[in-house]
Amino acid sequence: MVREHTAGKPQHGVIWTDLKPREIAQTMTQRVDARVSVRTVRQLLKSNGFSRRQSQKKKSFKSHAQRVQSRLLLLCDGGGSNPSNSWLFKADLQDLADRLGLEIRVAHYAPYCSKHNPIEHRVFPHITRACAGVVFSSVSLVRELIEKACTKTGLKVTADILDGVYEAGRTVTRHARASLNIDYDSTLPSWNYSIRSRSVA
Known part of the structure; x- marks a missing residue:
């Protein structure tokens, strides 16, 4: 089971x-x-x-502190703007890995399993409670409400407004795909992989 x-x-x-x-x-x-x-x-x-x-x-963080400093774990849903089969998502992560000089470890949740993502239980319910009964009149108000979300056990939420303009219709060429520094896991490789900085490959 x-x-x-x-x-x-x-x-x-x-x-x-x-x-x-x-x-x-x-x-x-x-x-x-x-x-x-x-x-x-x-x-x-x-x-x-x-x-x-x-x-x-x-245990991993304590025993491999130096290694952890050069790695970043992302728990991702399987749909939206970051599906496991999106080359565009992988290409953007490669750009991020190159800029930061990090290895980005990616683990996608299986379809319809995003409810098991810790953020669904540890953060979202408290944000929902903080925003309850309020009419959203501005983006800044939403940010203010989100940052009021807290718990007695010490949860604090930091929110930021991304005001960039996102280009529609972007694609990834075959040449760009071939240049990605991706290491797929042997177990469920389509959902689990690491993207390493090309500058330290």
């Missing part, structure tokens, strides 16, 4: 699920018609090599 909700890099022994133990326990209880405890689920996950995503990330 966790197969569709599993991510990570199995070849490096790092796998996790975005389902909470409580959610898994509830589903298992319904399927086997017997009560399954959260503790049992945690033991099953551990025995099958699953780790908590947050703790794995923190």
